[in-house]
Amino acid sequence: MDKTKGQALKEKLFNNKKSGWETVSDSEKQEIFKFADEYMYYLNSSKTEKEIVSTTKEILLKNNFKDLKTVETLNAGDKIFYINKDRSIYMAVIGSEDIEKGLNIVAAHGDSPRLDLKPNPLYEQEGIAYFKTHYYGGIRKYQWATIPLSLHGLFVKPNGEKISVIIGENDDEPTFLISDLPPHLSMNQNDRKLVNGIKGEELNIMVGSIPYSEEGLSDKIKLNILNLLNERYGIKEIDFTSSEIEFVPAFKARSLGFDESLISAYGQDDKVCCYTALRGILNIENPSKTAVCVLTDKEEIGFEGVTGMWSKVFDTFIIELIDKMGQNRPNLLERVFSNSKVLSSDVDAGYDPGFPDAFDKKNASVLGGGVTIVKYTGSRGKSGASESPAEFIAEVRKVFDDAGVPYQSSDMGKVDLGGGGTIAVCFSQRGMTVLDCGVPVLAMHSPYEITSKFDVYKAYKAYEAFFKI
Ligand code: MN
Ligand code: MN
Numbered sequence: 001m002d003k004t005k006g007q008a009l010k011e012k013l014f015n016n017k018k019s020g021w022e023t024v025s026d027s028e029k030q031e032i033f034k035f036a037d038e039y040m041y042y043l044n045s046s047k048t049e050k051e052i053v054s055t056t057k058e059i060l061l062k063n064n065f066k067d068l069k070t071v072e073t074l075n076a077g078d079k080i081f082y083i084n085k086d087r088s089i090y091m092a093v094i095g096s097e098d099i100e101k102g103l104n105i106v107a108a109h110g111d112s113p114r115l116d117l118k119p120n121p122l123y124e125q126e127g128i129a130y131f132k133t134h135y136y137g138g139i140r141k142y143q144w145a146t147i148p149l150s151l152h153g154l155f156v157k158p159n160g161e162k163i164s165v166i167i168g169e170n171d172d173e174p175t176f177l178i179s180d181l182p183p184h185l186s187m188n189q190n191d192r193k194l195v196n197g198i199k200g201e202e203l204n205i206m207v208g209s210i211p212y213s214e215e216g217l218s219d220k221i222k223l224n225i226l227n228l229l230n231e232r233y234g235i236k237e238i239d240f241t242s243s244e245i246e247f248v249p250a251f252k253a254r255s256l257g258f259d260e261s262l263i264s265a266y267g268q269d270d271k272v273c274c275y276t277a278l279r280g281i282l283n284i285e286n287p288s289k290t291a292v293c294v295l296t297d298k299e300e301i302g303f304e305g306v307t308g309m310w311s312k313v314f315d316t317f318i319i320e321l322i323d324k325m326g327q328n329r330p331n332l333l334e335r336v337f338s339n340s341k342v343l344s345s346d347v348d349a350g351y352d353p354g355f356p357d358a359f360d361k362k363n364a365s366v367l368g369g370g371v372t373i374v375k376y377t378g379s380r381g382k383s384g385a386s387e388s389p390a391e392f393i394a395e396v397r398k399v400f401d402d403a404g405v406p407y408q409s410s411d412m413g414k415v416d417l418g419g420g421g422t423i424a425v426c427f428s429q430r431g432m433t434v435l436d437c438g439v440p441v442l443a444m445h446s447p448y449e450i451t452s453k454f455d456v457y458k459a460y461k462a463y464e465a466f467f468k469i
Helices: 005-013 026-044 049-062 220-233 237-242 268-282 313-324 332-338 390-403 424-428 453-467
Strands: 079-084 088-093 103-109 114-125 128-136 149-156 162-167 204-208 243-249 254-256 262-265 290-296 341-344 371-374 407-409 433-438 449-452
Touching (some): 026 254, 026 262, 026 268, 049 149, 049 268, 049 290, 114 237, 128 220, 128 243, 237 243, 268 290, 268 449, 268 453, 290 453, 341 453, 390 433
Parallel strands (some): 103 290, 341 433
Antiparallel strands (some): 114 128, 128 204, 149 243
């Protein structure tokens, strides 16, 4: 039957949203699932910002990228990377056009919410030894009790010796845990507001229970733990002073659902954009503009610190690039920056059908809807946003349309309910035009976040296309 005039008009004029899965052929579905397997493999070996840098470096070396420090001169087509203090990594494929015309940058962050240790963490109490923690980033604290945690740590001795420790990722290793009350005894705790279900000072991790066997000593369990750490790693209690010990969920990334269309994993904010941007730049050969991929650190605590996106080390990286291209001249950096285009690639809180009240459904990204364009972030009247100009969004739309990348556009949650910011501001402050564009995630910042394999694959295609403009 022919369409009515109204039906045809509606098809032509409405922004008709449908599940991306309905547009996928069998062979593309296979590609999407294969890409998701590779992504999950990357996640399992990249749970911290330092591991993101080390696993990414390994992948880059296998794909003919060279450490910028080992390269004297740069020419069009060259592929290099720059590691900032083992915690953030910048990579580039040199373009054939004058660099003054700007860079195409995709920037993600490798740090994720987690539990860090306090500087004096170890104590014992009534038969159990604990570590005291100070959480990193925005977590819902009650979600972090009674789940297996793994330890990812770095101790640095005053003589410069570095000791890296990972415990709890392999099945034959122990894990760690924060306890909680049984329902039988939780009447008082149940009256707490959810935000205080588990309080910050209750996020204490169980680390042992066997006392050192000698009569008459106090703190015998703590002593036994320190003795084990000393025997295995040469560590004393004072060495926690110069350590970074991160506890993360010990879970592996897994497919979710009978149809295996989704991924549940720790740290997908924002490792999903790290991996998809990385895979995008691996495909770039001889671009006209220089393509730059950034995997930064400290996003979750405000972009500060020498490895965060406010850090001038990123500028130093670009200055080194133009030096080694034999291009440097006064104010070139500012001109490069003012002509650069950036996708701030971070996740968005996707629409969760289980909690419809938190969202404006008409303006929420959905799982399986493709990458999401976020014109502005911020909270309560766009405060803190780096709002992207319509002209740039139009340009990005064309890039995605030409590459066959489906996109949706969203505004995180209901107005005045909360909000958030991204590293977009760090680029606009440098004079660059920037747009937030990422992947919808459910249960963001929880120990086990959810994405759609469709969106993950399309983010890879989106970033690859953007590097090529
Ligand atoms: Mn993020
Ligand atoms: Mn986040």
